[in-house]
Amino acid sequence: MNPALSVIFFTVSSGAGLGLLVWLLIASLMADHIRMDATTFYKGAAIAAALITAGLISSTLHLANRKNAIYALTRIRTSWLAREGLLALLLYPLAALHLYALQSGLPQVTPVTLWLLIADAIAVLYCTGMIYGCLRTIPRWNTWMTPVKYVLFGLMSGAVLLPAVLSLRPPEVGPVGKPMVAILLLALGLVLYLAYLLKHPRKQHTINDALGFLQGNVRLLDVGHSHGTFLTNEFGFSVARVKARLLRWIAIFCAFILPMMLCYFTKWFWIASLICVIGLLVERWLFFAEAEHVVRLYHGQQRV
Amino acid sequence: MCACRCGINVTTEERDGKPHVRFIQGNRNHLVNQGVLCAKGSAGIMKQYSKAKLQHPMIRRPGTERGDGIFDPISWDDALDVLTKRLAHIRATDPKKLAFFTGRDQMQALTGLWAQQFGTPNWAAHGGFCSVNMAAAGLYSIGYSFWEFGSPDWDRARYFVLWGVAEDHSSNPIKIGLDKLKSRGAKFVSVNPVRTGYSAIADEWVPIRPGTDGLFALAIVHELIKHDWIDHAYLVKYTNAPWLVIDAPGTSQDGLFLRDAEGKALVFDQTAQAACRMEKGVAPALQWAGEANGKSARTVFSLILDRYASDEYAADSVADRCGVPAEQVRRIAAEIAHIAFKETVELPCVWTDIYGNVHNTVVGRPVAFYAMRGISAHANGFQTCRSLHLIQMLIGALDGPGNFRSKAPFPRPIPPAQLPENDSSLINAPNTALSKTPLGFPTRPEELALDAHGNALRLDKAYTWEAPLASHGMMHAVIKNAVEGDPYEIDTLILFMANMAWNSAMNTAETQGMLRAKDEAGNHKIPFLVVADAFDSEMVRFADLVLPDTTYLERYDAISFLDRPISEPDAAADAIRHPILPLDRDVRPWQDVLVELATRLKFPAFINTGGGRKFTGYTDFIVNYERAPGIGFLGGFRGRDGEKSLRGEPNPNQWRDYIKAESFFAHHWPENQRWMRGVNRDYLQAAADAAFIPKAEPIIAQLYSEPLQKFRLAGQGLYAGPQPTREVDKKRLTEYFDPLPAWYPTDSAGHDYPLHAITQRPMMMYHSWDSQNAWLRQIISQNYLYVATSKARELGLNDLDWVWVESANGKIRCQMKTMDGVEANTVWTWNAIGKMSEAWGLAKDASEATVGFLLNHLISESVRASSGERLSNSDPITGQAAWYDLRVRIRKADETGIWPKLEFGAKA
Amino acid sequence: MKLGLAIDLDTCVGCHACAVACKEWNGQSLMGGAPDYDAWGKAPSGTWYNRIRHYELEGDPTYSPHRCGSHADTAGHEPLSKTINVPMSCMHCEEAHCVTVCPTGASYKRAEDGIVLVDPSRCMGCNYCAWACPYGARELDQDAGVMKKCTLCVDRIYDEQLAEADRQPACVLACPTHARHFGDYDDPQSKVSLLAASRGTQSMLDDLGYKPTNAYLSPRKPVEVKTELPLRQGLSDKAKAFVNRLIQL
Numbered sequence A: 001m002n003p004a005l006s007v008i009f010f011t012v013s014s015g016a017g018l019g020l021l022v023w024l025l026i027a028s029l030m031a032d033h034i035r036m037d038a039t040t041f042y043k044g045a046a047i048a049a050a051l052i053t054a055g056l057i058s059s060t061l062h063l064a065n066r067k068n069a070i071y072a073l074t075r076i077r078t079s080w081l082a083r084e085g086l087l088a089l090l091l092y093p094l095a096a097l098h099l100y101a102l103q104s105g106l107p108q109v110t111p112v113t114l115w116l117l118i119a120d121a122i123a124v125l126y127c128t129g130m131i132y133g134c135l136r137t138i139p140r141w142n143t144w145m146t147p148v149k150y151v152l153f154g155l156m157s158g159a160v161l162l163p164a165v166l167s168l169r170p171p172e173v174g175p176v177g178k179p180m181v182a183i184l185l186l187a188l189g190l191v192l193y194l195a196y197l198l199k200h201p202r203k204q205h206t207i208n209d210a211l212g213f214l215q216g217n218v219r220l221l222d223v224g225h226s227h228g229t230f231l232t233n234e235f236g237f238s239v240a241r242v243k244a245r246l247l248r249w250i251a252i253f254c255a256f257i258l259p260m261m262l263c264y265f266t267k268w269f270w271i272a273s274l275i276c277v278i279g280l281l282v283e284r285w286l287f288f289a290e291a292e293h294v295v296r297l298y299h300g301q302q303r304v
Numbered sequence B: 001m002c003a004c005r006c007g008i009n010v011t012t013e014e015r016d017g018k019p020h021v022r023f024i025q026g027n028r029n030h031l032v033n034q035g036v037l038c039a040k041g042s043a044g045i046m047k048q049y050s051k052a053k054l055q056h057p058m059i060r061r062p063g064t065e066r067g068d069g070i071f072d073p074i075s076w077d078d079a080l081d082v083l084t085k086r087l088a089h090i091r092a093t094d095p096k097k098l099a100f101f102t103g104r105d106q107m108q109a110l111t112g113l114w115a116q117q118f119g120t121p122n123w124a125a126h127g128g129f130c131s132v133n134m135a136a137a138g139l140y141s142i143g144y145s146f147w148e149f150g151s152p153d154w155d156r157a158r159y160f161v162l163w164g165v166a167e168d169h170s171s172n173p174i175k176i177g178l179d180k181l182k183s184r185g186a187k188f189v190s191v192n193p194v195r196t197g198y199s200a201i202a203d204e205w206v207p208i209r210p211g212t213d214g215l216f217a218l219a220i221v222h223e224l225i226k227h228d229w230i231d232h233a234y235l236v237k238y239t240n241a242p243w244l245v246i247d248a249p250g251t252s253q254d255g256l257f258l259r260d261a262e263g264k265a266l267v268f269d270q271t272a273q274a275a276c277r278m279e280k281g282v283a284p285a286l287q288w289a290g291e292a293n294g295k296s297a298r299t300v301f302s303l304i305l306d307r308y309a310s311d312e313y314a315a316d317s318v319a320d321r322c323g324v325p326a327e328q329v330r331r332i333a334a335e336i337a338h339i340a341f342k343e344t345v346e347l348p349c350v351w352t353d354i355y356g357n358v359h360n361t362v363v364g365r366p367v368a369f370y371a372m373r374g375i376s377a378h379a380n381g382f383q384t385c386r387s388l389h390l391i392q393m394l395i396g397a398l399d400g401p402g403n404f405r406s407k408a409p410f411p412r413p414i415p416p417a418q419l420p421e422n423d424s425s426l427i428n429a430p431n432t433a434l435s436k437t438p439l440g441f442p443t444r445p446e447e448l449a450l451d452a453h454g455n456a457l458r459l460d461k462a463y464t465w466e467a468p469l470a471s472h473g474m475m476h477a478v479i480k481n482a483v484e485g486d487p488y489e490i491d492t493l494i495l496f497m498a499n500m501a502w503n504s505a506m507n508t509a510e511t512q513g514m515l516r517a518k519d520e521a522g523n524h525k526i527p528f529l530v531v532a533d534a535f536d537s538e539m540v541r542f543a544d545l546v547l548p549d550t551t552y553l554e555r556y557d558a559i560s561f562l563d564r565p566i567s568e569p570d571a572a573a574d575a576i577r578h579p580i581l582p583l584d585r586d587v588r589p590w591q592d593v594l595v596e597l598a599t600r601l602k603f604p605a606f607i608n609t610g611g612g613r614k615f616t617g618y619t620d621f622i623v624n625y626e627r628a629p630g631i632g633f634l635g636g637f638r639g640r641d642g643e644k645s646l647r648g649e650p651n652p653n654q655w656r657d658y659i660k661a662e663s664f665f666a667h668h669w670p671e672n673q674r675w676m677r678g679v680n681r682d683y684l685q686a687a688a689d690a691a692f693i694p695k696a697e698p699i700i701a702q703l704y705s706e707p708l709q710k711f712r713l714a715g716q717g718l719y720a721g722p723q724p725t726r727e728v729d730k731k732r733l734t735e736y737f738d739p740l741p742a743w744y745p746t747d748s749a750g751h752d753y754p755l756h757a758i759t760q761r762p763m764m765m766y767h768s769w770d771s772q773n774a775w776l777r778q779i780i781s782q783n784y785l786y787v788a789t790s791k792a793r794e795l796g797l798n799d800l801d802w803v804w805v806e807s808a809n810g811k812i813r814c815q816m817k818t819m820d821g822v823e824a825n826t827v828w829t830w831n832a833i834g835k836m837s838e839a840w841g842l843a844k845d846a847s848e849a850t851v852g853f854l855l856n857h858l859i860s861e862s863v864r865a866s867s868g869e870r871l872s873n874s875d876p877i878t879g880q881a882a883w884y885d886l887r888v889r890i891r892k893a894d895e896t897g898i899w900p901k902l903e904f905g906a907k908a
Numbered sequence C: 001m002k003l004g005l006a007i008d009l010d011t012c013v014g015c016h017a018c019a020v021a022c023k024e025w026n027g028q029s030l031m032g033g034a035p036d037y038d039a040w041g042k043a044p045s046g047t048w049y050n051r052i053r054h055y056e057l058e059g060d061p062t063y064s065p066h067r068c069g070s071h072a073d074t075a076g077h078e079p080l081s082k083t084i085n086v087p088m089s090c091m092h093c094e095e096a097h098c099v100t101v102c103p104t105g106a107s108y109k110r111a112e113d114g115i116v117l118v119d120p121s122r123c124m125g126c127n128y129c130a131w132a133c134p135y136g137a138r139e140l141d142q143d144a145g146v147m148k149k150c151t152l153c154v155d156r157i158y159d160e161q162l163a164e165a166d167r168q169p170a171c172v173l174a175c176p177t178h179a180r181h182f183g184d185y186d187d188p189q190s191k192v193s194l195l196a197a198s199r200g201t202q203s204m205l206d207d208l209g210y211k212p213t214n215a216y217l218s219p220r221k222p223v224e225v226k227t228e229l230p231l232r233q234g235l236s237d238k239a240k241a242f243v244n245r246l247i248q249l
């Protein structure tokens, strides 16, 4: 797949924002060492909102016909993309309601809006994952791991951001301790990613299946056009193996290992967050770049 | 009608107040395409939107060079004045100094008439480099031919062999036909070094080594004869198999037919035990040898038995050279025979043969062949094609149900009774028309176009000892001969619809150099070059004067019986084009220009007795010109009210009537005139009435060709008449003018150049002029050299490698791909994808010019005989250009990008 | 109704006539165009609803009963191979996942005849449907920013102003080998149903579960001629022993 930067940025940025939102909300309920004051909470919320919103805006950049984006919410019964859009937008009224309830001191409302927000954020992450995970045409994506990855990586990057946000709180609230949630999630993320890399449950399709000639070797003689087409531009992208391997190590280190170490050994949570996000951007780029669409079989690739 | 011959319905719509083409659809009622349309046909709309359309007449800017492509606009009046003055001078001094050659147009009846009226013999169309081998071999053997003059019986053939065809002129009919064949479960065999297109859907693909089809065919003949799988009755009655050939080695009579006092060929009648004419009641012997009329003679068929029964033609002997396993040769021969004799079709049909016998059925041996450039574009193509006809004749599979069938105006006498002009006093006479059109079919040395000293009368040296049966002229020799002044210099060259500076040229770069060439005084060796084209082709850029033509959607055209009409086996048919769109630029139909020039130059056929204008223009000419009383360009809707067909007075509303009838006319042959037409009495009478043939006389298929023998005798120094003086000619005549189909190798390149290099036409591209088409060039704007996977492995080459391809004549660099479906010693590419930078309205860096390539750079228009003479790189019999005899070697290149890269303005 | 095409891999010669006819019909039709990019430039490209690809199949004994040719491998066996031309446009799948994934509802499958269409006035050009299509049937119109695809010539097949015989997709009308057929797969007696049943069809990524409506008719097995003519005696004898028959003119 052609790794569209707008989409990569969207998934990582919104993912981190949604994760942060989830942890902020949980933190606002939680015990001492992640407790915070209102200002810090609002700062964190603003950061989360900015990340989410920037991601969403970025996601519209790759639309060829933005003026019709308005219809994008109309097919929630079948389309994960519509679901994601709708649920993402739902965050805003929910958040507004939650804020209003917080401001106006409506204790019977805040838990409801809070849990709704958390559920919605996770649902958005899940939907994003399913946008890709539901595509049978891209075997690498078409596994349960894809949505789980999206949810987990979102929560993970949010969890790394949380201590960074917490570090903004005034000294009287107390120092930020070891962000065990972040470390735990980074570890989980690493395990999942390694599992995904090492043992990827997916179907194989061959050029023989694509054309229905099941005996013998099939190979492309001529593709019927001398230059690129929409299909080759969109699905023809390939990464060199060496480059992919390098990027994979970068992703592993940046997205998981380095942030884990920084969180465990240092208090450089912002740097950890930044590195994590960079790692995830790399991971996401690879996610797209290495995804092979079955239409490549018709263009001569032997298996997908 | 579309660019070649299919019927189309064009829908237009108004846009910005102007009519635009909205949709082009095949005409379902049309004989040729029956509703279907090829990619080029549908993309016709984009030719109309091409950026390469010429806008107005142009004259080369003083001080610029040919090939710079820098022109000044000039008005039509001025352009015609310049040209008229020049032509009038030539005509009044030495008319042959005008050479007028045309490409693949469909108006040779008009251009030929024009040349004849001008008085120059230097006229021909592209047939000489296209497929004259097919035409000539057919017309000297069976009276009709592959290449437009016949077509397989798609509805009844049970076995179809396609020899060397990628696309052909009747590309849609072939495709329609292949579907019919396959739906009926008939077997389709494709003999072709490359397996794409038609070959891809063949039941059996025979990856033959280029240039060896003749050998393969004669091995089939060997099998047929060996097993007596022949149609005795057909051979006896309708071919010259029983004719007696004089056996008198070393004399001028040797190998000629034994004839009676009136010149009628004789056979040996088994009943009378004497030589007789081939008449009703006679029972000719197929095999016989003895004394007759005081001469030693034997039948043609006994010569055939002797020749082809020999081990030389056994499957095991040919297998290696053809690259076809002996088992496959034998099996295919047996299959052909099986279908011919065991799956015979018999249709109820009452018809009368030339002997007056009435038959109640017509018997078909449902084996059909079709062949084209894979056979013709080799220097042994004529004899190879004759070998194919030999098989057809032996099994009696001609013009019967399931066979290759003739299309009106064919069959014609063998060869057609039309001789090339060779009266040098007429040719040299100022302001005098020739007595006939310049092209024809010589039958003996006296009919060559030579002057008293044996020098060529024609610039292209057609009908000389070098190419005696050059029935279509030799356009590929024109530029070289003119530049070398060999046989003589000319003044003006007019080229119409031919891209001679590019893919119609063998050795393109050198040809461009010749077009630029000047003598010591700084004058061009071809002093004046006029190009009539519709688009900004490579050729246009080399012109001195450019006369822009309309496109086929903007003009009237007649696809005439006098030329290459659209007939199908069951119907004689011709057609017209008429303008769909108004002109939006300052261009004129070339036909109108020709009529105008003819009138200004006062050609006898174009002026009244008073010297005034006879025709207002082309449309008027077509309606009113009569070649013979009642015979004009168009056969339909003749007579004052359009009530007569084929023959009748001019009809002033003929164009209107054609347009009403969907632009074509068809005379459907009645059942009794549909089969075996060369020997079908009623058909022959009808054909004579329509002036398709001079007289209703039998057309007996010629297994043995007496004209060839006469030329061979001349080569042997035995002919009682003109004889060649050059050793090289004698040798060639003796070697190649075999009266029986023969095979000889065409390459002498040997081990240095081990690979054959050929081209194929892509189905969606018309030669050079479709790259301007915005849709078609998306499908292909780069070509590759295809190499067999096994060969590539052997040479250490891989997909997309850049390679040097070297021939004895030059080298090119191009990009390659591997494939399985190609004979291992053959490389090939799509024809004419490569273009010169900036031609055809394309950007300078268009991939046609940066990665597309032409194979033509490697081919030479001339070859050297071992004795040193320059000969045209052609079939020694017909002068057909030998495009596919090219031999090359390839190796990996370190550099990328094509080479050579020719650009306008740059000296090649 | 279940309208669709039957495409005959046995007779398709790969001539691209259908693709160009399609481009011509749709390039300027009411349904919106199929534009060209860099039409006269370095690397011409464009939007097409139908494309033809060419393949070689090697080693499938079904299609090459005879070892033939001069193209032997090291063991002396010639490859059994075949060239196949495969035109591909929208299959009008029964389980058209391209439709279900579309967030805007621009993509839809018509209940009445099963044609899958894109409503250009709703499409936002997100490409998602193209991602969901296994068969490469969808291409973005970069000028209009909307997704394009084969419409099964819905603007021809129901057009009462056209003659009955012309109410066919443009590609079907054009195809010179008649390798393309159009009809209703719900009707077991329709030409396409009968063809599919009698000729057998290729299964193309069936395991993805899209249930394509279009059928690709499998290439026929090559025709074999069983010869039963007697072989005569040896050649040299034969030439000598040729017997004239008494055939009167």
Ligand SMILES: Nc1nc2c(c(=O)[nH]1)N[C@H]1C(S)=C(S)[C@@H](COP(=O)(O)OP(=O)(O)OC[C@H]3O[C@@H](n4cnc5c(=O)[nH]c(N)nc54)[C@H](O)[C@@H]3O)O[C@H]1N2
Binding pocket: B104, B130, B131, B163, B164, B165, B166, B167, B168, B169, B170, B171, B191, B192, B193, B194, B208, B209, B210, B211, B212, B213, B371, B372, B373, B374, B375, B378, B758, B759, B760, B761, B762, B763, B764, B765, B766, B767, B828, B884
């Ligand atoms: N689409 C399209 N149609 C055209 C044209 C075009 O440019 N484009 N041009 C028109 C013109 S002018 C012409 S002359 C006709 C020509 O039509 P074709 O005769 O079909 O011409 P080619 O494309 O040269 O195809 C020749 C075939 O012969 C094969 N071949 C080469 N050498 C040999 C050999 O030694 N033996 C055998 N058995 N096969 C061999 C090649 O592989 C190729 O498949 O097409 C006409 N129709």
Ligand SMILES: Nc1nc2c(c(=O)[nH]1)N[C@H]1C(S)=C(S)[C@@H](COP(=O)(O)OP(=O)(O)OC[C@H]3O[C@@H](n4cnc5c(=O)[nH]c(N)nc54)[C@H](O)[C@@H]3O)O[C@H]1N2
Binding pocket: B103, B104, B126, B129, B130, B131, B373, B496, B497, B498, B499, B500, B502, B503, B504, B505, B532, B533, B534, B535, B536, B537, B538, B539, B549, B550, B551, B552, B590, B759, B760, B766, B767, B768, B769, B831, B855, B856, B883
């Ligand atoms: N290597 C290789 N070379 C070959 C061949 C091959 O097989 N292999 N084939 C040979 C054969 S058989 C042929 S016929 C030639 C053909 O090759 P070309 O001579 O290149 O033929 P075309 O490209 O068909 O058209 C010639 C010219 O006609 C112009 N033209 C098109 N329509 C019109 C019109 O309506 N009016 C006028 N006045 N001009 C028009 C075009 O712009 C073009 O410049 O190529 C030959 N060259």
Ligand code: SF4
Binding pocket: B002, B003, B004, B005, B006, B033, B037, B038, B039, B040, B041, B042, B171, B172
């Ligand atoms: S074969 Fe194609 S280009 Fe030629 S006339 Fe027919 S439709 Fe037109």
Ligand code: SF4
Binding pocket: C089, C090, C091, C092, C093, C096, C097, C098, C099, C116, C132, C133, C134, C135, C136, C137, C138, C149, C210
């Ligand atoms: S072929 Fe592709 S676009 Fe057409 S219906 Fe099936 S999935 Fe959708």
Ligand code: SF4
Binding pocket: C101, C102, C103, C104, C105, C106, C107, C118, C122, C123, C124, C125, C126, C127, C128, C129, C130, C146, C147
């Ligand atoms: S590109 Fe258009 S039709 Fe396709 S999924 Fe997006 S909105 Fe739907």
Ligand code: SF4
Binding pocket: C021, C022, C023, C025, C026, C049, C050, C089, C090, C149, C150, C151, C152, C153, C169, C170, C171, C172
């Ligand atoms: S049915 Fe119509 S839209 Fe579809 S491929 Fe054929 S011509 Fe194109």
Ligand code: SF4
Binding pocket: C007, C011, C012, C013, C014, C015, C016, C017, C018, C019, C052, C085, C087, C174, C175, C176, C177, C178, C179, C180
């Ligand atoms: S038009 Fe017919 S033969 Fe040509 S590519 Fe299309 S389906 Fe195949």
Ligand SMILES: [Mo]
Binding pocket: B104, B126, B129, B130, B131
């Ligand atoms: Mo030609």
